[in-house]
Amino acid sequence: MCGRYVSATPADQLAEEFHVDAIKADDLPAKYNVAPTDPIYAVAPSRDGETRQLGTFKWGLVPNWSKDATGGARMINARAETLTTKPAFRRLLELRRCLIPADGFYEWQRLGEPGEKKPRKQPFFIRRADGTSMAFAGLWDVWKPRDDPDAEWLRSATIITGEPNELIARLHDRMPVILPEESWDEWLDPATTDTDALRALLVPLPADQVEAWPVEPLVNSVQNDGPELVVPLEGHDPL
Numbered sequence: 001m002c003g004r005y006v007s008a009t010p011a012d013q014l015a016e017e018f019h020v021d022a023i024k025a026d027d028l029p030a031k032y033n034v035a036p037t038d039p040i041y042a043v044a045p046s047r048d049g050e051t052r053q054l055g056t057f058k059w060g061l062v063p064n065w066s067k068d069a070t071g072g073a074r075m076i077n078a079r080a081e082t083l084t085t086k087p088a089f090r091r092l093l094e095l096r097r098c099l100i101p102a103d104g105f106y107e108w109q110r111l112g113e114p115g116e117k118k119p120r121k122q123p124f125f126i127r128r129a130d131g132t133s134m135a136f137a138g139l140w141d142v143w144k145p146r147d148d149p150d151a152e153w154l155r156s157a158t159i160i161t162g163e164p165n166e167l168i169a170r171l172h173d174r175m176p177v178i179l180p181e182e183s184w185d186e187w188l189d190p191a192t193t194d195t196d197a198l199r200a201l202l203v204p205l206p207a208d209q210v211e212a213w214p215v216e217p218l219v220n221s222v223q224n225d226g227p228e229l230v231v232p233l234e235g236h237d238p239l
Contacts, residue, residue, distance in 0.1 A: 005105035021051035044098040049190035061158035080162035080202040092139040100136040137177040165204040178205040213238035
């Protein structure tokens with residue numbers, strides 16, 4: 001699962017890193033505690049498929065067929081293993097794929113004895129070892145109320161999760177799928193609709209390409225934000 005992450009890199013820098021042709025995004029502030037339903041950046045092809053654009057989306061997928069937008073908060077993640085078995089996700093896998101930039105993400109390690117009723121959880125911050133942006137594999141869709149044809153379209157996105165690498169497995173049994181740069185073109189190419197080929201891209205980023213360290217539990221509250229959230233916990237070693 002991926003329930004919180006960091007998005008602090010400015011849009012113009014992301015556009016350069018992700019080889020974006022046009023920025024169609026709102027100017028979002030740096031955020032060190034991105035939470036479900038927050039506005040986020042995502043990279044997706046233009047409608048004609050000719051250019052790559054950076055846009056603003058709501059985190060939490062609201063599929064086009066939804067009766068209302070209330071379910072978005074529950075659809076922040078999509079499991080890589082079931083994308084082709086659920087018709088709604090299969091359609092998006094074929095037609096509406098995106099990259100969601102992130103400076104890193106948080107995961108919580110359960111502490112205490114097995115079976116303990118209220119085990120303590122230690123938050124960790126995880127980022128790429130080389131300090132570059134992560135590119136989460138994502139799906140997106142558009143929605144608006146059926147009874148309000150004049151309403152603006154809501155663009156929303158979900159982060160695909162899969163099996164963890166050896167490092168993240170010490171914290172959790174899942175992790176966001178982080179695509180290496182050599183996979184970006186194929187993932188974003190509208191002409192690629194072979195779901196088997198696309199699913200083959202959804203593998204864990206190798207453990208030696210990420211690093212993780214414990215942080216203060218400030219991140220536990222969505223009210224807290226700022227660079228202090230990713231400062232290593234004093235007196236504790238990284239993974």
